Amino acid sequence: xxxxxxxMDMEDCNTGLGLGMSIGLGIGLLREDLHSHRHHVNGPxxxxxxxxxxxxxxxxxxxxGKTSPGTDGERSAGESKATVPRxxxxxxxxxxxxxxxxAGTINVSSPNSALSSFHVDSGGAINAxxxxxxMSVKRERDATDELEADRACSRVSDEEADQExxxxxxxxxxxxxxxxxxxxxxxxxxxNPKQKQAxxxxxxxxxxxxxxxxQNRRARTKLKQTEVxxxxxxxxxxxxxxxxxxxxxxxxxxxALKLASPLYMQMPAATLTMCPSCERVVPAENxxxxxxxxxxxxxxxxxxxxxxx
DNA sequence: CCCCGGCCTCCACTTACTTCA
DNA sequence: GTTGAAGTAAGTGGAGGCCGG
Numbered sequence: 001x002x003x004x005x006x007x008m009d010m011e012d013c014n015t016g017l018g019l020g021m022s023i024g025l026g027i028g029l030l031r032e033d034l035h036s037h038r039h040h041v042n043g044p045x046x047x048x049x050x051x052x053x054x055x056x057x058x059x060x061x062x063x064x065g066k067t068s069p070g071t072d073g074e075r076s077a078g079e080s081k082a083t084v085p086r087x088x089x090x091x092x093x094x095x096x097x098x099x100x101x102x103a104g105t106i107n108v109s110s111p112n113s114a115l116s117s118f119h120v121d122s123g124g125a126i127n128a129x130x131x132x133x134x135m136s137v138k139r140e141r142d143a144t145d146e147l148e149a150d151r152a153c154s155r156v157s158d159e160e161a162d163q164e165x166x167x168x169x170x171x172x173x174x175x176x177x178x179x180x181x182x183x184x185x186x187x188x189x190x191x192n193p194k195q196k197q198a199x200x201x202x203x204x205x206x207x208x209x210x211x212x213x214x215q216n217r218r219a220r221t222k223l224k225q226t227e228v229x230x231x232x233x234x235x236x237x238x239x240x241x242x243x244x245x246x247x248x249x250x251x252x253x254x255x256a257l258k259l260a261s262p263l264y265m266q267m268p269a270a271t272l273t274m275c276p277s278c279e280r281v282v283p284a285e286n287x288x289x290x291x292x293x294x295x296x297x298x299x300x301x302x303x304x305x306x307x308x309x
Numbered sequence: 310c311c312c313c314g315g316c317c318t319c320c321a322c323t324t325a326c327t328t329c330a
Numbered sequence: 331g332t333t334g335a336a337g338t339a340a341g342t343g344g345a346g347g348c349c350g351g
Contacts, residue, residue, distance in 0.1 A: 171339065172327070190319085212340060215319075220338085222320095 173213070177203050181210070185217050 173181070184191070184199055191199065191214060193207075200207040 173339080193317090209339080211318085213338095216338065216340085219320080219322095 171209070173205075177205065181213050181217070185214065189218055189221070190214065 180203060181199075184195075188195070191210065196207045196210050200210045203210065
């Protein structure tokens with residue numbers, strides 16, 4: 001999106017931006033920021049105030065869309081692994097499955113499965129409405145957790161049970177739920193399995209919904225940050241363009257001066273300085289030409305004082 | 310020690326639905 | 331009432347890390 005807004009593609013980003021402007025680092029830093037969230041499962045809170053990223057800071061060379069190495073490993077190994085036992089009897093429905101007679105569906109609540117609803121046809125065959133069933137079935141869950149999750153999300157399941165056919169009914173989170181999720185996100189942009197479970201229970205949602213909300217929230221944050229950075233880079237670009245224009249003009253003036261007054265231009269560079277007011281190159285105070293040259297102002301057009309600017 | 314499969318989480322992209330002007 | 335844009339919950343697929351066999 002950023003690249004589209006700036007009228008360039010990813011190739012341009014990797015090369016062109018880096019050439020003329022160190023601010024191109026902003027892009028890298030953006031990536032750094034976003035990916036680094038994964039390092040902070042229990043670490044510092046995510047930066048939510050979307051300020052342009054400062055240039056000049058070191059950037060890690062993570063390609064777009066790639067996760068940084070070792071991040072997943074930083075989730076407490078005992079958590080997801082220990083609470084999520086392996087292997088499942090595929091002939092057995094998850095503990096949180098239930099059959100809704102009215103809707104004729106079997107709803108499955110699994111922390112890591114997406115909405116899984118199954119329609120039982122007249123012949124007794126089960127038609128999966130979500131391909132995630134295969135995944136959810138594979139994941140054996142602690143029976144207690146499943147029951148708790150199921151109980152906790154009964155409200156949602158009831159709503160889902162109202163679904164007709166294959167149409168996906170979209171759940172709208174309540175203000176309270178959104179507020180609590182926001183609050184949690186400010187503390188931590190990622191959740192470990194335990195936190196997810198706890199939050200889901202507290203919100204009366206399925207862990208999968210909490211997980212999805214956090215994923216979408218991170219995506220929104222990244223998008224906003226990208227927009228902010230885009231604006232920042234645009235302003236930098238404009239500023240540099242102005243500066244370039246000014247320097248070009250000054251260069252022209254100096255060239256003209258060289259032609260008009262070769263004596264003055266023979267002065268060593270160290271004897272020149274820049275006027276703080278108009279930012280033009282002028283002779284340094286202690287290196288002004290001897291008085292006799294002042295008698296010939298045509299050779300010294302830069303009789304300059306900042307007060308005159 | 311290395312390899313492989315299973316599992317998990319994340320991200321990017323997309324779809325489908327809701328809300329609002 | 332209709333429509334299009336914006337917002338967002340959820341689906342999908344791929345990548346990478348960890349773990350056990």
